[in-house]
Amino acid sequence: MPDADRPFAEALSDARDLAARTIDQHLDTKAGDLSAEITAAMRYATGGGKGLRAFLVLEGARLHGINAADAAPAAAAIECLHAYSLVHDDLPCMDDDDMRRGQPTVHRKWDEATAVLTGDALHSLAFELVARSRCPAEGRLALVASLARAAGVAGMVGGQAMDIAAESAETPLTLDQITRLQAGKTGALIGWSAMAGPRMAGADPSALGRYAESLGLAFQIADDILDVEGDADRTGKAVGKDAAAGKATFVSLMGLDGAKQRARDLVTAACDALSPYGEGAESLKAAARFVISRDS
């Protein structure tokens, strides 16, 4: 990682740690859990991520005058929601993955029933956390309603369903379809993360929404490039899966060079969208550069 991005790397790692601590404290202090096994699997599933979504929440909040402690529940919530989606997505009936973040997936370490329930418990926990964000009630409600919509059939779940349907479809997806699919599957939660801060503050989230739209798409194009060029040891998951499955990806549709150029253009667009925030948004610009330069 270039030196100029060093503060970003620290901010990312701080965000990940703050989210993990918030989740831990919540699971510790909420006595009365009926299943210690599910609680253990919830901790396991939320560990080891990059913390990009938590970082976006904290940075968006900071730009709107909200400190990290007040935004921590929302940052933890989005990491729980993201983790739930990975646990369910890895199930045998879905993507059937054995490894995630360099560790066995939840259904491999425990079993399928535990994975279904762990995902479900994290899904509910996300809403419990977000309802407890420290901001005015109207802001918290805006967070809840927008998170529910981003996670549901009009967002993430809809994108996942398109993805599953594409596997058995006779013709590969078009560029327009794959863009819509990814806007749901990964873009919706990234967008929510970036817009959480202005929503907590009762401010207009549209500039950060435009930033996140470009960022999310760049992120997915980079994922497709990593699936072709990446190293399974570094990415912590299988590579080459999409090509082997004959799945349409941004790389198969645009070529490797075309995909890389498009990702760079999207990073430029993401940075341009931050202009209302001036110098304060350097970390978010670094995040945009990071998503296309990462190796995992």
Added chain:
Amino acid sequence: MPDADRPFAEALSDARDLAARTIDQHLDTKAGDLSAEITAAMRYATGGGKGLRAFLVLEGARLHGINAADAAPAAAAIECLHAYSLVHDDLPCMDDDDMRRGQPTVHRKWDEATAVLTGDALHSLAFELVARSRCPAEGRLALVASLARAAGVAGMVGGQAMDIAAESAETPLTLDQITRLQAGKTGALIGWSAMAGPRMAGADPSALGRYAESLGLAFQIADDILDVEGDADRTGKAVGKDAAAGKATFVSLMGLDGAKQRARDLVTAACDALSPYGEGAESLKAAARFVISRDS
């Protein structure tokens, strides 16, 4: 059903219809769904229930001066959340049920991936609906936070996990364990339903909480009795499963007569808890009598 309970039967059917209409309208008007298939499965999974939880929401709301239109989103939300739990609970890795409410389960009619995603989409939709209840912001937040807690590892999911764990345990559950299991698995959502009205109104929900605690336990004991004495054609699901699996149930632990007596005592306790509401609570008393006299 005795004639004296006729108004209850109408109220129950009205509540079910109002919840179904609210869900339908929400799915209709929210354009931009990425997957028509998931939306269809969501409608399918929320159809055909008794509507008991929606009824409890509407009655609890009425006792606190909130009309049915204002409470409809919360009533629809709890039916979505309940339906999600059934869809996931029926999966092959969980209870592996082919029939539900007299129809093929979602994973039998579609496939497992669709069932996982349909449950997930209904889970998010529940929070989207409840965040849009028509009451002051603090009431809506109380609904969200309490629903998340009731649905999660300290409530419903925790109870389901205990249930799954019990299947492979060497010794059957004790009466205390099975009571805690059921308080989570079915009691938590029934409790939320009854307490939603006072929470919307910013009032003390404890009397309705006590009512629901007895009601929920009576409901589960009646379920165990139906599993022994019921008719698959009427219950719409397989019967005799628990005994065949050697599972501890209230009937196996208390005997059939003991279980029936305990259910009757719980109905009395549920009705007693309603005394602060006087005559206004007749419908809720009828609901308590209904849960132990139903044949499905």
